[in-house]
Amino acid sequence: MTDYEPVIGLEIHVQLSTRTKMFCGCELSFGDPPNTHTCPVCLGLPGTLPVLNARAIDFGILLGLALECEIAPRSLFHRKNYFYPDLPKGYQISQYDVPLCRGGRLGEVRIHRVHLEEDAAKLVHLGESGRIHGSAHSIVDFNRGGTPLVEIVSEPDVRSPEQAREWLQLLRTTVRQLGISDVNMEEGSLRCDANVSIRPVGRSELGVKTELKNMNSFRFIERGITAEIARQTALLDAGEPVVQETLHFDPQSGSLTPLRSKEEAHDYRYFPEPDLVPLVVTEEMLAEARAQLPELPAARAERYARELGLADDRARLLAFRSELGSYFEAALAHDGEDPQTLANWVVGELVSRIGDADPAQSRVAPEALAGLVGLLRAGRVTQGGARQVLDRLVADGGDPAAIVDAEDLGAVGGGDELGAIVDRALEAQPEEVEQLRQGNMRAIGPIVGFVMRETKGRADGKEVTRIVRERLGLS
Amino acid sequence: MTPLDLSAAAAAERVRAGDLDAGELWELYRGRAAADDLGAFVWVAEERPGNPTDGPLGGVPVAVKDLFCTAGVPSQAGSKILEGYRPPYTATAVERLTGAGAPLLAKTNQDEFAMGSSNENSAFGPVRNPWDRERVPGGSSGGSAAAVAAGLAPWAIGTDTGGSIRQPASLCGIVGLKPTYGAISRYGMIAFASSLDQAGPLTRDVADAALLLSAMVGKDPCDSTSLGLPEPVTEPTATDLRGVRLGVPEEVFETEGVESGVLAAFEATVELARQLGATVERCHLPHAPHALSAYYLIAPAEASSNLARYDGVRYGLRVNGDADLLTMYLRTRGAGFGPEVKRRIMLGTYALSSGYYDAYYGTAQKVRTLISDDFRAAWERFDFVVTPTSPTVAFPLGAKTADPLAMYLNDYFTVPMSLAGIPAISIPNGLSERLPTGFQLAGPAFSENRLLDAAHALERAIGFDGSAARA
Amino acid sequence: MLALMIDRARVDHVARLARLELTDEESERMVRELSSILEHIERITNLDLADVPPTSHVVDLTNVLRPDEPRPCLPREAALAQAPDATEDGFRVPSPSA
């Protein structure tokens, strides 16, 4: 058996969150009744002309800079001609040989190009009831038609399905942080196709690639690519060639089916769009975009590791989910003593309670979490107590110190109070004491458990162990 | 003198002065338009619209080529594929005219999607030339030209892609102006070839052309390629051509197919220009002979894409909507487009198709550069370049329909200016074989005022009388 | 030259690309007409154009942009009014996948 290496390139479409469409003043919408966001321009009525949305250009430049692309000083729009009911003009206005951005990099994956174009309308296929004279019909809804899109094409630098998923998540965070898109896969504002080929490990020439479509979640992308690599591997192992084709991933069955090949090969007859004039990106436009550029995930992760000493995985988690990073930094402003612990409480304890929700929208104020971590460090609350306090904060909000007092969750102090409880525990469990004396340290569990029961978890386990050892004279 | 004998500008002047009733003028022309037997109109207004009449256009009604979208009024661009289509909006150029006080009188017949030089390619049937009803009026703005020549409309607007205003103006004995590309908004003009299409006036005389133009020009936020003109259009008043340098391209005399009567009328007017004080010299536009080839690649290529939207989904004709999608597309477009439109869609699709783009479309775009360069060089020595507008006078109906290439050669003198995007005007230049000929002046981009002035001086000297066509 | 490559198969292919149904007779005529037109046109392919830039726009304009401000949309009835086949809320077409 040959070992194969996957070679994966990704093509991502991102809907820009401008207010209006790419070439007309219709407001963007999601979920509104069909055909209520149209005008003569986006319906492709005879005589209408496109006019570029300035903000879409700004967003394109911003993305290009974020992906470290070279911004073309002068770029053109072309017409991509083909017939389809979701394409009202019979052509899509897109960019062809002179795109807005070329080259670039995000993380370890190089960017081939980034260009601007318009989205197609939506086709809603009617069910059986829509069958007329035996043929199925569809309804065209032009609300989405003309939404500004950027298409990002990566170089084939991705080597595994997991890497594809992780990289897309990084891309999503980057785009979201730029504030240029909702990047929501479920709503279709982020769409991904993958070009997949495999080659024997060690070879440099590329194998025949296939194109995977319709992978509308990060999980499906990973699964789809995994399935395709398996399919291609099986083919090559069986001595059969991989055929260049477009495949549709069915998340239900996990199967890949070839899209029916069109009657004729695509011949898009690109030519420069005569209704639009060239786009010239000026120094001022670039300077303005640079000034707007926020700190991006990759840079943020690096800063967390470098300046705050966070572990790499923690740093990336906070940076790649920018809302977590922002929350973390807000909390850090209130308690900068121990960033590592604070980070653990954000990505560990808090996220396990609120899931994918934005912590800024939760009832736990950043200063409350910072306060809680402070109480923990001061020994005023135990790890277990702090978890209970956080439960209360998530449920009702409030001030952690006040909750500790009101709920009597404060750590049972060291010294006399805890010592007395430990003494009772030793008294109550002579067998365990005997085992401890014989050197079986596992017997300490029941003793600590007794103390925890007595204190309702407010005792510090380490402190209990220390006192037990002291009382029994163990070294 | 009846109102029919008045030029549009003169009529507007009288309406503004209170010497002529705008309602009366409307009724006169509405009556004449309704009685049209030339096939010049495809729609005539029933009632006088409530437009203001106090604007610069003085309530003088205007006829508009079918391809200008007019809200609620049929706008089919002479095509069956837009059968029954009534747009929900009005073209910017028409908005400007009605806003300036010219009520919409009628929509005029045209070659389908402005493709043609004889107006025989209309779904509504041909238009007849008022000078000889067995002859064509030229095209594609044939309805507008015939209507103005026959006095069925005081003035009209059309569009010019490769000569579609100037050539019918020439064949009908009226004035036709193609402005600088970008002077008038294309928004609402049903597109033929986007990088060439330009609206303009068809009028009885040069002063009318200037007045109508003045109301239409302007930058439009709905048209990215619109610029307007750098200065307002002024009333042309020149009576001589002193200091004006005219260039006569050598190519005019080297071209086969220019009728001797046309050439004689042209040379007579060149001589007249000299007498008016112009200096006249031969010039050379070395790439002009290739203009037609470049044009017949670029225009069909753009058209093939512009006409892709007629697919039977959102408006217009649909054939076999109960079949599968491909069949519906094929049948709808096969049945909706006429032979000339099909020919150009085929030509354009072929010119853009994979493997042929560089040889055809790419080459044509380079030739376009050379043609612009030729004119730029000419402007260093000349104010204007002059040619006959059309190599021939109006030809009999049906004479060229079987030979597309012969038809295309009608555009020989008008196409270079279209490719260069520069303004050009055709003025009546006397008769040849009892039919009108045209004299074309072309100038640098944005030279409309100077161009109109020179045309005005020549027009006065020529003293053409077009009243016979209105009888 | 290239015009010689216009044959029936090419005409049929181009007609399909352009979604034009042509009758047999139309297709045959198209072969003849396109050939003769292209033969005339092709003289330009002999020109030396190596250093000539193409012109796609005659207007000397760049960056014509529109502010990202909403404009009123058409009422749905108006959007659908001209459709040859519409339901209450959309344009009906034969399913592309059918």
Ligand SMILES: [Zn+2]
């Ligand atoms: Zn719109």
